Amino acid sequence: MSSSARQILHDVFGYADFRGAQQSIVEHVAAGGDALVLMPTGGGKSLCYQIPALLRSGIGLVVSPLIALMQDQVDALKQLGVRAAFLNSSLDAEAARAITGQLHRGELDMLYVAPERLLMPNFLALLEQVQDGPGLALFAIDEAHCVSQWGHDFRPEYRALTVLHERFPDVPRIALTATADAPTRAEIVERLALEDARQFVSSFDRPNIRYRVTQKANARSQLEAFLEAEHPDDAGIVYCLSRKRVEETAEWLKARGWDALPYHAGLDTATRNANQRRFLREEGVIMVATVAFGMGIDKPNVRFVAHLDLPKSMEGYYQETGRAGRDGLPADAWMAYGLGDVVSMRQMLDSGEAPEERKRVERQKLDALLGFCESTACRHQTILRYFGEEHPGDCGQCDNCLEPVDTWDATQAAQMALSCVYRTGQRFGVVHLIDVLLGKTTPKIEQFRHQALSTYGIGQSLNQAQWSSVFRQLVAAGLLESDMQAYGGLKLTETARPVLKGEREVWLRRDAEPARRKTSKAERASRAKEAFAGAQDDPLWQALKARRLELAKEQGVPPYVIFHDSTLLEILNRRPGSLAEMGQISGVGQAKLARYGDAFLQALEEAEG
Template identity: 60%
Template sequence: MSAVDHSPLTAARETLRRVWGHDDFRGDQAAIIEEVVAGRDALVLMPTGGGKSLCYQVPSLVREGTGVVISPLIALMADQVDALSALGVRAGFLNSTQLPHERAGTEQALLAGELDLLYLAPERLRVPDTLALLDRVTSGGGLALFAIDEAHCVSQWGHDFRPDYLGLSILHERWPEVPRIALTATATQATRREVATRLQLEDARHFVADFDRPNIRYRIVAKDSPQQQLLAFLRAEHEGDAGIVYCLSRASVERVATFLTRQGIPALPYHAGLDRGVRAEHQSRFLREDGLVMVATIAFGMGIDKPDVRFVAHLDLPKSVEGYYQETGRAGRDGLPSTAWLAYGLADVVQHRKMIAASEGDAAHRRNLGRHLDAILALCETVTCRREQLLAYFGQPGTGPCGNCDTCLEPPTTWDGTIPAQKLLSTIVRLDRRGQRYGAGHLVDILLGRETDRVRSLGHADLTTFGIGTELDERGWRGVARQLLAAGLVGVEDDYGTLGLTEESGAVLRGERSVPLRQEPERERRRSSRSSGGRARADVTADLTPEETALFERLRAWRAATAKEAGVPAYVVFHDATLRAIATAAPTTTAELGAISGIGAAKLDRYGPGVLATVAGE
């Protein structure tokens, strides 16, 4: 498929137009592709939905030989190959899910030079037969390139470490003449340096794209009956939309999926404790059906190429900003308005602090986990633009408040919480003098002067701080405790989540440090479409005429039937944006249809007659 009579970039643009139906590249794509086509290495940081795949797929078609993609996404390789096949690209994969005859067929096609792209799981490179196979390819038709997808998996400090990635330095050591491109959707400067070192890409050109996803609205709410909050959010803003709900534990995944289903919202659970066949079925349904909600642990989502995920919700605090960014980035890959919603509370902070204290590894490892937690807590508690803080974490300077996050739409207020902080810390001091430790709930009971059975039996009604906190209600005091924990002014002492002082507490108690606090919001009520949430739901027909809208719906119905017959997700046929463009242009000839962005030669041949018949109302 290589072009020998044109410059590499000209050949790449011709390939892009012929195969994908796009006239030109976006952002850094052209520069990245030019680098790889020329046989040089590249390290690419580009947000989800930014077009990373084209950065290795196009060079694989332009250069001689087969492009080899190293990907951890075994469960998605078949879908990725199906999507490429629909474009007329000859693609295959080798992984542990294949039967022997399937694997043999792929290997034969590879050796015969009949594959443009081959997907490999990283553990395959520990198998001597795989290395020998690639050696044979190198001596025959050749290897066009190595693409290392999800490259952050190589980082010990990253958010999704995979041990098998540590062996990928073999690519450069064994086949030094083959260019490599490593790609990830998120990495801090420290993670990027580690990836470059471990993959021997120090001399590669680094490309860092704009990390902003302006179509995503970021919202973080105080956790209060989280399942009901989630239900209200979905009903008010994303009724009938596809989305992902992330939970920390398998048990909570099951509970939330059952709850949503009982409330009439189609939801499926996904976690590592489920049978592999069940996980595969649920993933397949999510990709192929409209309006499904996947409730999952972070075991789900990497590599999911579903463009119309309209929301990502977190019912538990993510472990890091990297994880949060990666997970929320699965929303709105089609560029249409979407929401990243997170419910966050005191118990989240306590749980994460406990997990860090109990973590295996040395002190440096625990300190690193603590830094990750501090960064996500700072994002949750900020009173400034969340998007600016998120981008700053990845080293990208902001351009001012974004106007599309909750802190921009409804700016929070701060208040001087120094005296309440001193009251809570003083209560901890008085209990400590008795050799006692308690959690936030008991401290709040003391401050509010509640003579519960436990308070009476322990003699805590005699404390001088008993009943001195009636200026706040329980919700307010829990907010104080949460923010003091987030700021490191209170620490988690043991496995039971009891609270104690930290080195920084003394300055507050002595009046040497003030404690500004974020005002706790009123108990969440059902929001109108003009409130801070706004309605982020995307209506792709919003500005179409009635005739265009009717045609768009006919095209969607045709696409659904076509995808079902082929056994592929609907977006493999055409994205909504392409159907919208067809509905607007109403082409009557093959030439007119082929001029629409997103329709390459293979899709024009395969689907053109059906599209034109649908446009004609046949």
């Protein structure tokens, strides 16, 4: 069998050798076995079902959620001489009937179908007729992570695909995905009834991708500097969080001379398809998009993926950056990250309509990504650790390996944090743990009598933001882990033991501290200008401006009459937590403090979640 597989690999697809686990997967499925395949984007997943479909008698059915991309996949197979077709809602009735006829007559090697179409009773009845006639070679379930309710690509229809096993028990199934942490993997197995399937898990490492996270100042200017320096003529993807930001960024890049196109779910289908087609078919096109764009993109020479906003999770970040460098050649994953991203993402999570359990899981996934952003460790190591895989050593090409960041000896702080986690029972979240370390008195602390613990109040040398950073970095370093089955709790890992026993030092990324010495008027003006440039992209800045505009409309006055921009900027930078602290802001006199103080404190509280 392997010689036949190798012959198809060479003759049809033009490759001399299989890569990684490809041959084992092909042989297993071709022999009739079920398989779950986890393989990074660009690792050659499609060959794992295409070759067995050609080896086995009958027609290979590929279930894919990507209607807009089926045409390109089928066109590519036709170029190879493979008899392939797709059946989805984009076809008119006559074209669909023609393909159904080919299916009946056994004139196809492979058929791509959307899950919605496959689940229709008349289509399942058609498949039973095909099974009794030409036969069914296999079922390939692509993008299998869509079955997970916790994932960002959840498709309810995927959960009904167990019908394939129920109605066609003798047809082998192969489920494939490029992104699945342990809980998602378990959910795929459960929801698709793949308990007896053999699992093939390839390394998640993408050694050709250089990961870089930069502190956000003026994100668009930083993006353009990155493009000019390293990708002046390359195709790439720029991800933004909102549709509005996509439109604005695409227009800005176009005005600056870049061949940029927008893509988001709010555009009409014709525009989306036309822009996607241009990106796939032309060189040097930059797609500015929300996460609505990208799953299943086969363009091999995407040389960079840039994030102007923080993704929602490590899975999302890994999947999105994995669209770069699918050809194995060097590519960049560049991200501008700032506190405003944290604020906006947490706002989105908290204000969403998802059940509290799902919100909790998504918060933990976001925290893992924040830990990645703040980590001083090799980026490749941090990503792989999240997916339960170890990296042999520093990659030598991410930002942290190439330009090590300023760090501080956080051994004592780490011991305090780890001890606090242990002594409170390894079941509490970061907010409560920080309250214990800072010696705060809250109903929850009193309820659990945590003020009697030896760790109560021992962490007052650091503030809340610094402790938040410490905890996120300890999670990123693998000393603490979030238990998604427990309510928001952090627990120790085995690697925490040597730290607690004083046998291992912990060094963490140093957060930039505000200058404490007196500065000249010129220096203050210069720094204010730089801070203001960075503030434009901060959601909290936008929230403060919105509140000012709201108050100004109520008063019938220009916004600057309420507060000048310089005052808002100082509020943004200093984050006052009380009227007394607000009163120390330049431009806030007693009358304005009494009149507007509470309104702006409320805006800060709402924006920071």
